[in-house]
Amino acid sequence: MQALKEYDGNYWKSLFDSRIGRTAWPYGSGVWSKKEWVLPEIDSDDIVSLFEGNSNMFWAERYGKHYLGMNDLWVKNCGISHTGSFKDLGMTVLVSQVNRLCKMDSRIVGVACASTGDTSAALSAYCASAGIPSIVFLPANKISMAQLVQPIANGAFVLSLDTDFDGCMQLVREVTAELPIYLANSLNSLRLEGQKTAAIEILQQFDWEVPDWVIVPGGNLGNIYAFYKGFHMCKELGLVDRIPRLVCAQAANANPLYLHFKNGWEDFSPVKAKTTFASAIQIGDPVSIDRAVYALKNSNGIVEEATEEELMDAMAQADSTGMFVCPHTGVALTALVKLRNSGVIRPTDRTVVVSTAHGLKFTQSKIDYHSKVIPDMACSLASPPVSVKADFGSVMDVLKKYLESKNSTQ
Numbered sequence: 001m002q003a004l005k006e007y008d009g010n011y012w013k014s015l016f017d018s019r020i021g022r023t024a025w026p027y028g029s030g031v032w033s034k035k036e037w038v039l040p041e042i043d044s045d046d047i048v049s050l051f052e053g054n055s056n057m058f059w060a061e062r063y064g065k066h067y068l069g070m071n072d073l074w075v076k077n078c079g080i081s082h083t084g085s086f087k088d089l090g091m092t093v094l095v096s097q098v099n100r101l102c103k104m105d106s107r108i109v110g111v112a113c114a115s116t117g118d119t120s121a122a123l124s125a126y127c128a129s130a131g132i133p134s135i136v137f138l139p140a141n142k143i144s145m146a147q148l149v150q151p152i153a154n155g156a157f158v159l160s161l162d163t164d165f166d167g168c169m170q171l172v173r174e175v176t177a178e179l180p181i182y183l184a185n186s187l188n189s190l191r192l193e194g195q196k197t198a199a200i201e202i203l204q205q206f207d208w209e210v211p212d213w214v215i216v217p218g219g220n221l222g223n224i225y226a227f228y229k230g231f232h233m234c235k236e237l238g239l240v241d242r243i244p245r246l247v248c249a250q251a252a253n254a255n256p257l258y259l260h261f262k263n264g265w266e267d268f269s270p271v272k273a274k275t276t277f278a279s280a281i282q283i284g285d286p287v288s289i290d291r292a293v294y295a296l297k298n299s300n301g302i303v304e305e306a307t308e309e310e311l312m313d314a315m316a317q318a319d320s321t322g323m324f325v326c327p328h329t330g331v332a333l334t335a336l337v338k339l340r341n342s343g344v345i346r347p348t349d350r351t352v353v354v355s356t357a358h359g360l361k362f363t364q365s366k367i368d369y370h371s372k373v374i375p376d377m378a379c380s381l382a383s384p385p386v387s388v389k390a391d392f393g394s395v396m397d398v399l400k401k402y403l404e405s406k407n408s409t410q
């Protein structure tokens with residue numbers, strides 16, 4: 001690319017002038033119209049926090065208004081936690097209880113789980129803190145590097161098994177039936193007691209006003225039931241007079257609940273889960289299927305699914321508004337888009353999307369998307385870095401192109 005020579009100190013002078021309140025010069029070579037860069041007087045009362053302090057619940061204003069025409073869309077960010085996923089909520093309860101049992105001289109020799117990554121991270125962290133051995137059953141090569149390193153670093157006994165999550169689940173159930181090892185997956189109700197607090201917290205954060213919809217990604221399906229349990233408990237206690245409609249969102253490559261829902265809840269059949277970028281919910285035979293069906297039936301719930309392209313595009317779109325979500329949240333956002341487009345969710349409905357894990361656990365899939373190297377995927381929202389020669393003119397050239405393209409889309 002030919003470097004533009006006409007740029008000189010005046011370009012930057014114009015920008016600096018604008019920052020200190022003077023009218024800017026027309027910048028560039030006349031391609032752009034003159035802009036007023038004078039900053040308005042701002043009263044400190046006018047400055048509003050975009051993410052509402054440190055709360056894990058934030059109003060997705062730009063995403064909601066811009067992409068969906070919604071004005072009451074919220075994200076409950078459960079990935080901002082010790083090990084970076086909602087599993088911490090349940091695991092702190094479970095391991096605390098095991099710790100108590102150990103102190104009471106029970107014969108428990110360790111705690112185990114099968115995992116697609118997040119459960120093992122949480123289990124190993126809390127067990128390490130309590131000095132209790134943890135054993136994790138992981139499907140080899142099916143979890144992200146950031147997830148794998150967590151149990152390793154936390155000193156868990158890590159079994160890397162040549163099977164999928166469902167195979168690991170089956171094995172850990174058999175092993176824990178034989179040995180005095182405590183099973184920590186979400187079929188253990190202690191986990192659900194912890195996880196249901198997210199639902200209670202949502203109501204509290206809305207000052208006990210009930211949202212219309214709560215959308216939760218689903219794999220092993222303990223969490224959708226935990227949300228139901230939390231909302232139902234608040235209703236029983238008289239804190240609220242109804243519960244939200246629940247939506248469970250699955251990856252189309254691992255969608256046994258979706259198929260069951262579409263079949264009118266007749267005859268559940270597990271599926272063989274195929275590879276999905278939403279790897280934490282790559283589960284074909286969920287242990288909490290019955291509880292999930294119960295939760296959905298009793299909340300007038302819905303199940304939706306997301307293809308690989310849909311979930312990756314939804315994740316990229318959300319990221320472009322500053323969310324940096326995990327692929328599973330991409331699945332939940334796809335469900336939202338579909339239900340909004342079909343009119344089931346209305347523009348003014350108060351809707352909460354549950355973001356289940358930290359986006360930093362899934363950087364490889366984001367890199368692949370933005371590098372456009374995913375086979376058969378357009379990656380239409382990819383925003384790859386621009387390689388540019390390290391000289392002033394070349395940088396100004398690419399900046400000009402970039403700012404022009406921004407101008408034309410605003």
Ligand SMILES: N[C@@H](CCOP(=O)(O)O)C(=O)O
Nearest residue numbers: 115116117118119185186220
């Ligand atoms: N997505 C899970 C799978 C195991 O789920 P659990 O909630 O039943 O323990 C994981 O992170 O391992």
